[in-house]
Structures are given as structure tokens and as C-alpha cells.
Amino acid sequence: ETGVTQSPTHLIKTRGQQVTLRCSSQSGHNTVSWYQQALGQGPQFIFQYYREEENGRGNFPPRFSGLQFPNYSSELNVNALELDDSALYLCASSLARGVSEKLFFGSGTQLSVL
């Protein structure tokens, strides 16, 4: 186990709704990244947070947003849910940028949009 915890483990929403996913990073890690993993595919980078600021973003629309808190935990928010947003959402934590590039993943939140 990596020490990265995510909640909830499963979630069902309907199209147009909003969702918030939560992540607690591994002890000592101050950087959190979020990934989306569609069924049968590799994870895709959404964005990364470092010192409570967004530190890089993948090809995801603005309705995907996030927060990082002073204790380094993080939230992923998705507005106006679409059917294609159904996926496993993974959080990964790492040591300070420039110190280590190793990412440690949580078990994810399985989001189903109906």
C-alpha cells in the first residue's frame, strides 16, 4: 500500500451534475497529481498541485478543477458531468518537485455517469 487514500471508492452521478473527489497524500509528500483512467486504457494526466497552486495541466476542459489544502490533501471537482467522464480517477502523490519524480498512486474513485 502506498499511503495515498481516496474517497469515495465508487460514485454514481447523472449527466449535468457536479462531483467532488478527495485525496490524502502519502506522509511527507507535498505534491499531488490527478489522472483519469478510462476502461482498458492508461491513465491520462489531468493536473498537478504543488504548494496549493496548479502546477501543470493536461488536455482537460476548465470544468475539471482542483484544490490543494495546507495539509497537502486535494480535491478534484468536475462540473456539468458528461457520459464520457465515466472513468477511474486516480490521485498520486510525490515528494517536492525537483526532489523525486516517483509517483505513488491511490486505489482511485470509480465514477459512473448515467
Add this chain to the structure above:
Amino acid sequence: GENVEQHPSTLSVQEGDSAVIKCTYSDSASNYFPWYKQELGKGPQLIIDIRSNVGEKKDQRIAVTLNKTAKHFSLHITETQPEDSAVYFCAVLRQGGTSYGKLTFGQGTILTVHP
């Protein structure tokens, strides 16, 4: 952007055989290459990684080789066991700038080890 191709998509071996998974990448500036194992219902677990200044790295039954000139790297698993059955992902990172944490993953290889 970076493009990562992973082969094969499925691999079936007998217990005790070796397994090899290969990945190619497009960005010659990429400099960190991890491999992840993902079991059903779990997140990816880092099993081995290599940096661009190293050609090979080994950890017990697992090894990774890197050919920077050809822009490809491979995962080698020897003496496979049924518990090695999982989905394996290669990934690539270009460190520096705005790329921290931005791993680009391959499509995955489903490895099945038959007892």
C-alpha cells in the same frame, strides 16, 4: 506532445517463463521511465524505474533496459509466477518546466501467467 506506444497488448506465458514488454516514445528529451503494475480494483503500483543516464536496472526478477538512441525501453520479468498476472504500464516523463508529475502512459499490457 509525447506519444508512448506499448506492445504487446496481451501476453500469456507459462509459470517459470520470461516475459518482455516493450515501449517506444517520441520525445527525445524524456528522461524518466517508470513501469507500473495494476491489479484489479487497485491503482498503479510502481515496480521499477530508470533514468536516462542509465542503460539497465535490475531488481530481483525484474529488469528494465533503455535505448535512448532508438527511443525505446523494455520490462523483463524472469521466472514468472501466477501473482505476476496483472496489467503493466510503461510511462515517460520529461522533467523540468511545467512537466512535473505529467507522466505519459502506454496503453497497457495484460500479462497472464498460467500455473
